[in-house]
Amino acid sequence: MTVLTHKPANKLITTSSDLLPFIESLPDAIVIVNQEHRIVLVNTVAAVMFGHPVEALNGSDLTLLIPVPNRNSHSQSVEGYFRAPHSRPMGVEKRFSGLRADGTEVPVDIMINTIVLDGAEAAMAVVRDVSYQRALEERLTRESLTDGMTGFFNRRYFVAQLEAHHSDALRSGLPTSVMMFDFDHFKTINDQYGHAGGDTVLIDTATMIQRELRALDVACRIGGEEFAIILPNTQLNNAVAFAERIRKRIENMEFSSGDVTFHATITVGVASFTSTDTSYDSLMKRADKLLYAGKAAGRNCVIAQDSAIDSPLIA
Ligand SMILES: Nc1nc2c(ncn2[C@@H]2O[C@H](COP(=O)(O)OP(=O)(O)OP(=O)(O)O)[C@@H](O)[C@H]2O)c(=O)[nH]1
Numbered sequence: 001m002t003v004l005t006h007k008p009a010n011k012l013i014t015t016s017s018d019l020l021p022f023i024e025s026l027p028d029a030i031v032i033v034n035q036e037h038r039i040v041l042v043n044t045v046a047a048v049m050f051g052h053p054v055e056a057l058n059g060s061d062l063t064l065l066i067p068v069p070n071r072n073s074h075s076q077s078v079e080g081y082f083r084a085p086h087s088r089p090m091g092v093e094k095r096f097s098g099l100r101a102d103g104t105e106v107p108v109d110i111m112i113n114t115i116v117l118d119g120a121e122a123a124m125a126v127v128r129d130v131s132y133q134r135a136l137e138e139r140l141t142r143e144s145l146t147d148g149m150t151g152f153f154n155r156r157y158f159v160a161q162l163e164a165h166h167s168d169a170l171r172s173g174l175p176t177s178v179m180m181f182d183f184d185h186f187k188t189i190n191d192q193y194g195h196a197g198g199d200t201v202l203i204d205t206a207t208m209i210q211r212e213l214r215a216l217d218v219a220c221r222i223g224g225e226e227f228a229i230i231l232p233n234t235q236l237n238n239a240v241a242f243a244e245r246i247r248k249r250i251e252n253m254e255f256s257s258g259d260v261t262f263h264a265t266i267t268v269g270v271a272s273f274t275s276t277d278t279s280y281d282s283l284m285k286r287a288d289k290l291l292y293a294g295k296a297a298g299r300n301c302v303i304a305q306d307s308a309i310d311s312p313l314i315a
Pocket of ligand 1: 223
């Protein structure tokens with residue numbers, strides 16, 4: 001395995017006048033700092049990236065380019081760097097942001113090397129604007145965890161969250177409940193009002209539910225017309241009351257497909273973690289069973305776990 005960090009520094013010995021044409025030819029920002037944390041040389045790309053003229057940057061304290069919350073730790077890192085100079089390649093350490101003149105931050109990747117500039121030891125930072133990569137990463141992460149149609153989280157996220165909540169609930173003893181629901185006779189809705197009519201039901205319902213949630217609740221679309229909401233720190237009876245409110249809201253909603261309006265209903269299973277649940281899966285299976293018991297009982301209803309059989313955690 002190749003270890004990229006903490007190589008002994010290869011010192012470049014040069015002068016500002018020799019180095020400037022070279023750094024001006026580079027596509028990245030170059031910021032050279034002396035041991036007093038003062039900027040001694042920058043290229044035009046740095047001036048454009050940070051929104052300060054070259055003349056304003058040269059001679060300024062480096063903190064000018066560091067977001068306020070990071071300034072202390074950054075100063076310590078610079079001091080540490082000069083005590084034990086080493087070259088640091090890009091993309092291997094934590095994420096950095098630079099501070100622009102207008103107060104906004106620019107996500108950057110930084111490579112540092114030691115140089116001797118005009119006879120004095122200095123650190124040369126190659127600073128690359130990675131806004132595009134960071135935005136792309138965030139978008140891909142979001143897209144891999146959410147459902148494009150409703151904006152709810154997807155099944156993969158639901159399972160991961162439920163697993164995390166199971167560990168939390170066992171450790172803290174705090175109740176976590178889940179309501180799982182499925183539209184009734186959704187096939188008939190599609191048949192009567194078209195697939196677009198069915199989609200409208202899913203989208204409008206998600207919009208309504210989103211407004212009802214607390215910040216800590218996790219709403220997920222776990223199947224075509226199947227949804228699950230994780231309700232952390234919620235006792236079974238409160239989860240049932242919430243589920244009943246949502247069920248009634250949906251029953252009273254008017255959906256439209258072209259000129260036609262119609263109604264839809266849901267059947268809900270509500271379950272809470274018990275001290276005997278060995279994994280998140282037990283809760284999921286219980287909620288699913290309750291949902292199907294509700295379908296068998298005639299649909300458009302909320303069926304809750306029987307506390308006498310499956311005694312939920314109580315705060
Ligand atoms: N419009 C639309 N329909 C979907 C979507 N995902 C799944 N469906 C449809 O949902 C229907 C689900 O049908 P079933 O599983 O038979 O259930 P149901 O008709 O709701 O019957 P019950 O659940 O027993 O009340 C199927 O016709 C699927 O094609 C979607 O994203 N949009």
